[in-house]
Structures are given as structure tokens and as C-alpha cells.
Amino acid sequence: MYVSHLSCPKCSKTYESEALIQLCECGSPLLVEYDLEKVASVLSKEMLKDRKPDLWRYLELLPVKNKNNIINLGEGMTPLLHLKRLGKEIGLENLYLKDEGIIPTGTFKARGAAVGVSRAKELGVEVLAMPTNGNAGAAWAVYCAAAGIKSVIVMPEDAPPIPRGECAISGSELYLVKGLISDAGKIVAQAVADYGWYDASTLKEPYRIEGKKTMGLELAEQFNWEVPDVIIYPTGGGVGIIGIYKGLKELQQMGWIGDKMPRLVSVQSTGCAPIVEAWEQKKTESVFWENAQTLAFGITVPKALGDFLVLDAIYKTDGCAVAVDDDQILTAEEMLASREGTFVCPEGAANLSAALKLQDEGWIKADEKVVLLNTGSGLKYPETVQVEPPVLEKGSQLPAD
Amino acid sequence: MYVSHLSCPKCSKTYESEALIQLCECGSPLLVEYDLEKVASVLSKEMLKDRKPDLWRYLELLPVKNKNNIINLGEGMTPLLHLKRLGKEIGLENLYLKDEGIIPTGTFKARGAAVGVSRAKELGVEVLAMPTNGNAGAAWAVYCAAAGIKSVIVMPEDAPPIPRGECAISGSELYLVKGLISDAGKIVAQAVADYGWYDASTLKEPYRIEGKKTMGLELAEQFNWEVPDVIIYPTGGGVGIIGIYKGLKELQQMGWIGDKMPRLVSVQSTGCAPIVEAWEQKKTESVFWENAQTLAFGITVPKALGDFLVLDAIYKTDGCAVAVDDDQILTAEEMLASREGTFVCPEGAANLSAALKLQDEGWIKADEKVVLLNTGSGLKYPETVQVEPPVLEKGSQLPAD
Numbered sequence: 001m002y003v004s005h006l007s008c009p010k011c012s013k014t015y016e017s018e019a020l021i022q023l024c025e026c027g028s029p030l031l032v033e034y035d036l037e038k039v040a041s042v043l044s045k046e047m048l049k050d051r052k053p054d055l056w057r058y059l060e061l062l063p064v065k066n067k068n069n070i071i072n073l074g075e076g077m078t079p080l081l082h083l084k085r086l087g088k089e090i091g092l093e094n095l096y097l098k099d100e101g102i103i104p105t106g107t108f109k110a111r112g113a114a115v116g117v118s119r120a121k122e123l124g125v126e127v128l129a130m131p132t133n134g135n136a137g138a139a140w141a142v143y144c145a146a147a148g149i150k151s152v153i154v155m156p157e158d159a160p161p162i163p164r165g166e167c168a169i170s171g172s173e174l175y176l177v178k179g180l181i182s183d184a185g186k187i188v189a190q191a192v193a194d195y196g197w198y199d200a201s202t203l204k205e206p207y208r209i210e211g212k213k214t215m216g217l218e219l220a221e222q223f224n225w226e227v228p229d230v231i232i233y234p235t236g237g238g239v240g241i242i243g244i245y246k247g248l249k250e251l252q253q254m255g256w257i258g259d260k261m262p263r264l265v266s267v268q269s270t271g272c273a274p275i276v277e278a279w280e281q282k283k284t285e286s287v288f289w290e291n292a293q294t295l296a297f298g299i300t301v302p303k304a305l306g307d308f309l310v311l312d313a314i315y316k317t318d319g320c321a322v323a324v325d326d327d328q329i330l331t332a333e334e335m336l337a338s339r340e341g342t343f344v345c346p347e348g349a350a351n352l353s354a355a356l357k358l359q360d361e362g363w364i365k366a367d368e369k370v371v372l373l374n375t376g377s378g379l380k381y382p383e384t385v386q387v388e389p390p391v392l393e394k395g396s397q398l399p400a401d
Numbered sequence: 402m403y404v405s406h407l408s409c410p411k412c413s414k415t416y417e418s419e420a421l422i423q424l425c426e427c428g429s430p431l432l433v434e435y436d437l438e439k440v441a442s443v444l445s446k447e448m449l450k451d452r453k454p455d456l457w458r459y460l461e462l463l464p465v466k467n468k469n470n471i472i473n474l475g476e477g478m479t480p481l482l483h484l485k486r487l488g489k490e491i492g493l494e495n496l497y498l499k500d501e502g503i504i505p506t507g508t509f510k511a512r513g514a515a516v517g518v519s520r521a522k523e524l525g526v527e528v529l530a531m532p533t534n535g536n537a538g539a540a541w542a543v544y545c546a547a548a549g550i551k552s553v554i555v556m557p558e559d560a561p562p563i564p565r566g567e568c569a570i571s572g573s574e575l576y577l578v579k580g581l582i583s584d585a586g587k588i589v590a591q592a593v594a595d596y597g598w599y600d601a602s603t604l605k606e607p608y609r610i611e612g613k614k615t616m617g618l619e620l621a622e623q624f625n626w627e628v629p630d631v632i633i634y635p636t637g638g639g640v641g642i643i644g645i646y647k648g649l650k651e652l653q654q655m656g657w658i659g660d661k662m663p664r665l666v667s668v669q670s671t672g673c674a675p676i677v678e679a680w681e682q683k684k685t686e687s688v689f690w691e692n693a694q695t696l697a698f699g700i701t702v703p704k705a706l707g708d709f710l711v712l713d714a715i716y717k718t719d720g721c722a723v724a725v726d727d728d729q730i731l732t733a734e735e736m737l738a739s740r741e742g743t744f745v746c747p748e749g750a751a752n753l754s755a756a757l758k759l760q761d762e763g764w765i766k767a768d769e770k771v772v773l774l775n776t777g778s779g780l781k782y783p784e785t786v787q788v789e790p791p792v793l794e795k796g797s798q799l800p801a802d
Contacts, residue, residue, distance in 0.1 A: 049450045049451065050450065053454035053478055054480070071742065072480075072482070073480065073482060073500070073741075073742055073743060074479065074480020074481075074482060074500055077454055078475065079455070079474065079475020080475075081473070081474060081475060085547070085549070099474070099475055099505075101505075102475050102503060102504060102505060103503060104480075104500075104502075104503060104742075104743075105744070105780075106507070106778065106780050127802055142742035142743070142744060143742055145739050145740065146486070146740070146741050146742030146743075150802070152799065154793070154799075157792055161783065162780060162783045164788045164790060165744075165779075165783045165785075165788055166738075166744055166780075166786075167788075167790075168787075168788035168790070169734065169738040169739070169744060169779070169786045169788075170738040170739055170744065171738070171739040174788070174790040175791050175792075175793050175799065176790050176792045176793065177793045177794075177795065178792065178793070178795060179795045183795045183796075186795070186796065187793065187795075187797055187798075187799060188799075190798060190799075191798070194798070195801055195802055197802070333570065337543065337546060337567075337570040337571040337572070338546050338570070338571055338572040339546065339547070340474075340546070340547050341472065341474055341505075341543035341545075341546045341547030341548075341571060342474060342543070342547075343506070343543060343566075343567055343570060343571065377507065377780070378566075378567075378570070379507050379567075379780050379781060382562065382563045382566045384566075385565075385566035385567075385570045387565045387566055387568075387569035387570075387575070389565060389568075389569070389575040389576055390576050390577070391558055391577045391579065392555070392576050392577065392578045392579070392588065393578075393579055394578065394580045394587070394588075395584075395587065395588070396578070397588075397591060397595070398553065398555075398576065398588060398589075398591075398592040400595070400596055401528055401596055401598070
């Protein structure tokens with residue numbers, strides 16, 4: 001393992017990495033730091049060719065010491081699809097979709113869970129707890145099952161129902177709460193304080209980001225070590241965008257990619273847009289969003305612990321933040337399925353809505369290489385599709401074309 | 402393209418491969434034949450290392466002439482997981498799961514659809530129709546959307562609901578029928594006869610098998626070109642088992658694998674077990690199963706057109722056929738999720754029930770390398786998990802561990 005230490009992006013305090021640690025004393029999330037010079041000396045791009053197509057191919061850039069602690073359900077190296085038909089139609093010929101629906105548990109949350117749970121196992125965690133909007137909880141529940149760690153998951157009563165089944169069948173202890181993820185978070189925080197459980201809340205442990213950053217590593221590898229111009233990302237807790245930025249910075253420091261960074265775009269819903277509001281006001285932190293509501297449930301996060309890191313990544317890359325509404329999201333979901341055959345989640349569809357808006361404003365140019373990062377499969381959101389097909393008797397005749 | 406011709410496995414008649422053809426004159430499905438000597442001379446195992454981790458890496462063994470016709474949503478090279486915890490518990494230390502839940506549309510049906518639709522596009526198909534138990538229809542619907550082909554899908558009213566949404570959002574023309582897949586098949590056959598549509602029913606076109614056979618190719622590559630001892634497969638229409646057998650035979654002819662073949666096991670439900678019944682009676686064809694019913698809806702196929710090919714593959718490999726009941730399936734689904742974190746579909750869970758039975762009978766030995774081929778994600782079957790979590794008020798306290 002090439003981890004050198006943990007560091008605080010807010011107060012710069014450092015911690016050694018073998019202790020079970022949550023936040024910095026100052027309350028900020030901690031980041032994992034590597035001896036990148038050493039990694040660059042032991043790992044080559046060529047070596048990757050002999051490795052399996054999952055995120056563990058970047059083992060030297062991941063925080064696990066003993067391979068036996070790795071819980072691998074086949075997560076990572078998700079498809080990068082060139083959306084030729086749709087791109088042509090809307091005038092963005094270099095439009096791509098990275099499809100995180102093709103991953104265990106059907107969402108990108110599997111990455112953070114795979115790395116986070118593997119490291120938790122390595123550090124001796126026996127019980128962990130977390131609040132969730134559904135998919136993260138489901139992912140941590142199934143990886144915990146494979147690791148033999150007990151998980152306690154609390155999610156809003158209004159969260160989409162499929163993740164409940166994932167938690168239940170894998171033996172997790174599941175609770176619903178009459179409220180938002182922030183309310184679930186308060187319940188978990190209390191339990192963690194009372195019982196000494198490991199707190200796996202977004203960014204309250206340092207290792208989830210490490211899983212998420214592999215999206216950035218993969219994009220670089222899939223584009224043959226040249227980064228795209230723009231990456232558009234739906235933002236709830238923001239770990240994905242923080243992770244992608246971190247991963248690409250590490251590749252830069254290793255000399256694997258050049259100085260160019262993609263402009264990172266954070267997409268939120270008009271029903272819950274604290275990051276967008278902060279960005280518009282050129283602030284470095286967001287304000288709690290009251291009465292948050294959107295069908296893109298995964299990004300209903302009124303105030304993210306890592307908001308300052310998301311905003312930093314946006315500012316540093318000349319990116320931006322965009323809010324789109326539920327109608328735009330549903331239209332985009334249908335456009336992607338009917339033109340490209342990709343059935344994405346509402347959060348993923350929001351990226352296309354944002355791309356259309358930014359293209360309209362001239363912020364995205366026609367020839368730019370733009371990646372929509374679809375965070376999950378539409379299969380987990382069957383309720384977003386209305387369908388009432390005709391019901392036929394046996395022996396019926398179909399109408400002509 | 403290295404396809405030489407199409408051949409009939411029943412009457413040995415041959416057909417040229419550039420015509421749009423369905424069944425042989427004798428009513429049998431047709432198989433795609435390749436110039437394997439030539440393939441072996443142009444393709445090496447080493448070359449695969451530079452190719453993407455999807456099924457198109459085996460392009461020389463696939464029936465597409467022009468790469469521009471390929472519809473690729475990232476299908477294939479699904480994870481092969483060593484089930485160490487569960488294997489140890491049940492006394493099968495070399496137990497593996499090939500997880501076809503990690504694929505576009507969440508089931509192995511994507512393979513047949515990807516290759517079948519790509520070839521249909523290449524041959525100029527504009528409208529195709531098919532009966533389905535749900536997942537195949539959903540897969541063909543989304544690939545057709547990407548190909549610009551109109552699809553007409555007919556499925557039983559009782560089929561699980563999620564595939565309906567996939568069909569609808571991708572613009573397919575969807576119908577339900579009050580009956581089984583066999584009733585949907587009759588309606589489609591009539592429409593095909595009336596309107597001249599392309600019939601994409603199981604095995605009524607030759608190319609779906611070619612997509613499915615890549616599961617066999619991948620297993621060989623993933624086991625470093627040594628086949629496992631046993632492959633257990635849930636059997637409805639049977640295309641998967643036929644395809645795996647065909648793919649492995651092709652690799653043998655190319656000299657890429659040795660003479661050893663895995664014993665192929667066909668798993669059905671006690672509620673619909675025509676192949677098992679035929680195998681027990683040492684017959685070469687099955688009899689229509691009356692009043693078919695099981696929660697493993699995907700294998701509710703009362704009489705498969707390719708039953709004789711499935712039985713042939715079983716006999717030739719010294720395999721067998723096993724029926725398991727719904728209770729065993731639900732138990733197995735829970736075992737896989739709670740020990741290994743893999744949430745599989747009921748059809749996939751049936752494999753574990755079969756493995757336990759065969760181990761109990763001594764048919765599978767403790768040290769044998771056994772692959773459970775999970776055909777799809779449990780996410781598409783949320784109704785198989787019963788869950789009623791406690792609902793908390795804001796500010797509630799969780800119980801101690």
C-alpha cells in the first residue's frame with residue numbers, strides 16, 4: 001500500500017492512516033494521501049493491460065494493504081459510450097456517457113462501498129451505520145454482507161423502494177425515517193455517539209472518496225490518457241466530483257496525464273440546489289436548502305459536508321454549476337433511452353438537461369468532448385416511467401405497422 | 402467477417418448467411434458456422450489484451466460484417482466471482498458465480514440482443530416482433546432503439562413489471578397478453594405472417610445464440626483458457642446453454658482450449674420442468690408442460706423450440722438436468738446476498754439450489770470447479786424480497802447492537 005497519511009483540506013492537519021478515524025478535529029472530511037512518486041515508479045500504464053476490468057486495477061492508488069481484505073463484486077471499468085445518434089441530433093458530436101448503471105447494485109455507489117468496506121474490514125470495523133437516500137445504503141449493505149460487517153442503514157421513508165430490498169436480503173438492519181437524509185443523519189450520529197459504531201456517512205470516513213475517484217482514473221484510461229473537455233456530474237453529497245478531481249490530480253502528479261483538466265460541472269435539481277446557489281454567488285460554502293424536493297432523489301441533499309471541496313473543484317477547473325427541473329429530467333431520460341438505448345436514472349438524465357442548457361448558453365462548444373456521468377441504472381427507478389400497454393386476449397391480432 | 406454459412410442441426414441443410422432468414426425449411430433453428438481455421442490464423446489470445454472488456458472483443462467469432470452496424474451499450478465481460486465465504490460454508494471451495502446482472506438491461510438477454518439487433522440492422526430489418534417473458538423483450542427493445550429499428554413486444558400480463566418500463570421508455574410498441582409466453586408467441590407468429598415483420602422469437606433467427614455463446618468464450622478466457630468442471634444454468638428457452646456449448650466447441654476447434662468440456666447442468670423449476678422430464682426419460686425432445694408456474698418467471702417456458710439442442714449439449718457433456726422449487730430458490734437468493742453480497746434474480750438463485758442438490762447426491766465433488774451462471778440482477782425482481790422496516794420519527798434513537 002502506498003498511502004502515506006491522511007490530511008485535512010481545511011486546516012492542513014495530518015493523521016496517520018492506520019488508525020480508525022472519521023473527521024478531522026476541525027470537523028472537515030479527511031483526504032487520503034499517497035506516495036505518488038513511488039506509485040509512478042512501480043506502476044506503468046502497460047501493466048494495466050494484464051489486469052481485470054474492475055477498479056482494483058488501480059490497486060497502487062487505493063487504500064488497501066492486504067489483498068485478502070478486498071471485497072470485489074466486479075465493480076468498475078464501466079462502459080464509456082459515444083452517443084452518436086443523440087449527439088448528432090443535438091449538435092454535440094463528441095458526446096459521451098459513462099454508464100455507472102452497469103455495476104454491482106446498479107449505481108456508482110458500489111465504488112465507494114467496495115473501497116470503503118474493504119478498508120473498514122482491514123481496520124477491524126465490526127458494525128457501521130449510515131444515513132442514505134437509498135443507493136449508497138444498499139451498496140454498503142451488500143458489501144458489508146460480503147465482508148461480514150454488520151450494517152445499520154437509515155433512509156427517508158420517501159426514498160425509492162428498491163434499495164430497501166437490497167438492504168433486507170443482504171441482512172442489513174434497516175430503518176426508515178419520516179424526513180430527509182439530513183434527519184437520517186442526525187439519528188445515525190446519535191447512535192454512533194452512543195454505541196461507538198463506525199460512521200460511514202458521506203465523507204465522515206476518508207475511504208469512500210478513494211472508490212469514487214476511480215471514475216476519474218477510468219475516464220483517463222478510456223480516453224487513452226487524454227482527459228475530455230467537460231465532465232457533467234449530478235451532485236448530492238458531491239463525493240463523485242470530489243473523487244474525480246482528486247483522481248485526475250493524482251494522475252497529473254504521476255505524469256500520466258498532462259496539465260489539462262476537464263471543466264467539472266455540478267448538476268442539481270431546481271428543487272434542491274445549494275451548490276448551484278453558492279456557485280452563482282461565488283461562495284466557497286453552501287447554505288442548507290429548505291424544503292428540498294425533486295424526483296431525482298439521489299441528489300436531494302440540502303447541505304453537503306464536502307460542499308467546499310465540490311466548489312473548489314468547480315472553481316479550479318473553470319467549471320460551473322447548473323440546476324435543472326424535474327420535467328427537463330424526464331424529457332432527457334426519454335431522449336437517452338429512445339435514441340441510444342440507455343435507460344438511466346433521473347440523476348443521470350439531469351446531466352443531459354444540463355448539457356443542453358450549457359450548449360444553449362454557449363458554455364459548451366459543438367466540437368468539445370463532453371462526458372455525461374450517469375450515476376445509475378433506470379432499473380432502480382421504475383416509477384419514473386409511465387406505461388399502460390394494451391392487454392390482449394389469447395389469439396388476438398396485432399394492428400399493422 | 403468469418404461466417405461461412407448457416408446450417409441446420411436437424412436436417413443438415415445449409416443456407417448462405419447474407420439472406421434474411423428465420424428457421425430451416427424443416428422447422429429447426431439454424432446455427433451460424435464460421436471458417437474457424439481462418440479465425441485461428443488471424444486472432445490470438447494475446448490480441449485480446451488490447452481490446453475493450455465487452456463481448457465484441459471476440460469480433461472474429463461474431464456475425465457482423467461492418468463495425469458501424471454494431472450497437473454496443475457495454476455488454477459483456479461480466480464479473481466472475483469466487484464465492485469463498487459461501488463455498489466454504491457449504492463445502493464447495495471452488496464455487497464461482499458469473500454475474501450477468503452487471504450488464505446493460507440487468508440480464509444476460511443483452512448479449513443476444515446486442516448481436517441479434519446489430520446483425521438485423523446489417524441485414525436491413527426495419528420492424529421486428531417477439532414474444533418474451535420480459536427481460537429478452539426489454540433488451541431487444543433498447544438495442545432496437547439504438548439501432549433505429551421498430552420493435553413490437555408481447556409479454557404475459559403476469560410477467561414482472563420492470564421490463565415494461567424499459568420497453569416503453571425506449572419507444573417500443575408493447576402489448577400484454579392474458580396467458581403465457583407460448584400465447585404471446587402465437588400472436589407474434591400471426592403478425593409476422595400477416596405483415597412480413599422480422600421474427601425475433603427465441604431461436605427463430607440464428608444470431609441471438611451468437612451473442613449468448615460469448616458467455617462461454619468469456620468463461621474460458623476468465624479461467625485462463627481452462628474450462629471449469631461444471632456450469633449450472635437456468636433453462637427457459639435454452640439459448641444460453643446452447644450458446645455456451647457452441648462457443649466452447651468453437652474454441653476447441655481453434656485449439657484455444659483442450660478436449661475437456663464442462664458438464665452442463667440445466668436447471669428448471671418444479672413448476673415448469675419439461676427439459677428435466679425429458680432428460681430423466683433419456684429423451685431427445687421435451688413435451689409441452691401444462692399449467693406452468695414458478696416465481697422464476699424467466700424460465701417459465703412450457704416447450705422450447707431448441708429443446709433438442711439443450712438436451713444434446715447435456716448428453717454430450719455428461720451433464721444433467723435438475724428441478725428445484727420456489728422455496729429453495731428464495732432460500733438460495735437470500736444465501737447469496739447475505740454471504741456474498743450478490744443480489745441475484747430467482748433464475749440465478751435456482752443454480753445454487755441445484756448445486757446443493759447435486760452436491761448432496763454426490764454428482765458434484767467437493768473440489769470441483771463449479772460455475773453458477775446468474776442470468777440477471779435481483780434489482781429487476783424487487784417483489785421477491787419481503788421487507789417492512791421500522792419507520793422512525795425525526796430525532797428517534799436506534800436500539801443498541
